[in-house]
Amino acid sequence: MAANFSRRQFLLYSSATLSTSLLLKACSNNSQTTGDSGGFKIAIALPGIITDKAWNQSGYEGVQLAKQRLGAETAYVEQVPQADQTEALSDFARRGYNLMIAHGGQFDAAIQQIAPKFPKTFFVGVNGAVSGTNIASLRIDHLQASYLCGIIGASMTKSSQLAYIAGQEFEATQQELRGFELGAKSIKPNIKISSTFTGDWNDVAKAKEATVAIISSGADVIYQWLDNASPAVLQTASEKGIYAFGNTLDQLEIAPKAVLTSAVKRLDLAIAFLAELAKQNQIKGQIYTIGLEKPEILNLGKFGTMVPKPIQEKALNTIQEIVSKKTTFDKCQEGGKNTRCVNKVGA
Known part of the structure; x- marks a missing residue:
């Protein structure tokens, strides 16, 4: 069975005494039979639309x-x-789902609150920063990809002003902003980077x-x-x-005149990998971090035609330096805060 619980159906559930019957009805009305599941059930909660x-x-x-x-x-x-x-x-855990995926770092507090009450369900927070007996986090190393984009952005800007825009500020977006800053400043140390959430x-x-506000302030990437x-x-x-970067999917086709490349x-693939570990009872209560060493999961997308070949080659060469550990991003303190800094071996 593959079930879709719409937001309206879910909100009815969360506010009604007869919640279970309402949600099970939603399940039966929006399900598809997928054959023998072997008793393994996976659910995902998403902050946006699929x-x-x-x-x-x-x-x-x-x-x-x-x-x-x-x-x-x-x-x-x-x-x-x-x-x-x-x-x-809680709803999915109550109904016996083996693996509960919470798709976003904003779910961390909810996972920590709920997981101890449902020890038979394993909770995975994508982009999370939590772990426990039945809690894991799946992290893409956003800093690595954004570092590459910082290099490209600083090489393409005319105003020496870059900007970062995201939906919310939490650890994953902070890491991505940090990588973008580090990459840009490796090309132009005095470049300005603003952020908006x-x-x-x-x-x-x-x-x-x-x-529009960012562009009005002078940023051109x-x-x-x-x-x-x-x-x-x-x-x-x-x-x-002006120029911009795609994110998550290769978004070049959305605005081919603007998109320099995308952090793909x-x-x-990463979620399917952890699901397989979970079914085999091999998943552990830890933070799983995947970086450029797995190019099938993290990589740059297609380059826009406006990006000169030498800049493309610089970015691609930097990927190899990161994978070979010639360039690393080590824990450090800056301005009294814990962060990550660039370390170039032999530099």
């Missing part, structure tokens, strides 16, 4: 890939607001408004990490004649 061509779609596709590979029974709920996270996770990954109007709102940033950049994160 057709955003970005973060949420990649998470949904990961569960679908796990269903194909493992024959698992799957379900999802999309557009889960922060206030409903604990109930969304819209408070909403999917609000197109907010994304466009923030992009934008690194964005949004979900359904990401095309608004890329298309606005194209309209205003194949979360579908």
Whole structure:
């Protein structure tokens, strides 16, 4: 069975006494039989919609890939607001799902609250920073990819002003911003990088408004990490004649005149990998971090035609330096805060 619990159905559930019957009805009305699941059930809770061509779609596709590979029974709920996270996770755990995927670092607090109550369910926070007996986090090393984009952005800017825009500020977005800064400053030490957090990954109007404000301030290269709102940033950049970066999926085709390249994160493959570990009872309560050493999961997308070959080659050579450990990003302190700094072996 593959079930879709719409946000409206879920909100009815979370506010009603007869919640179980309502949700089971939703399950029966929106399900598809997938054959013998071997008793293994996977669910995913998503902050946005599964057709955003970005973060949420990649998470949904990961569960679908796990269903194909493992024959698992799957379900999802999309557009889960922060206030409903604990109930969304609890619901699937109550109904015996073996693996509960919370697709976003904003679910961390809910996972920590719920997981101890359901020891038979293993919880995975994608982009999370938590671990425990039945808790793991799946992390893409966003800093590595954004470092490459920082190099490209600093090489392409004319104003020496770059900008980062994301939906929320938490550890993963902080890491991505840090990588973008480190990469840019490796090319131009005095370059300026501003950051904006819209408070909403999917609000197109907010994304466009923030992009226009960023451009008005003088930035001519934008690194964005949004979900359904990401095309608004890329298309606005194209309209205003500046450059931008795609994120999660290869987004060059959305705005080919603006997109320099994309930080491609194949979360579908990463999620399917952890699902396989879970089915084999080999998943551990730890943080799994995947970087450029697995190019099928983390890599750069296609380059825009405006990116000169020497800049492309610089970025690709830097990937090899990171994979071979000639360039590392080690824990350090800067300005009294814990962060990561670049370390070049032999430099």
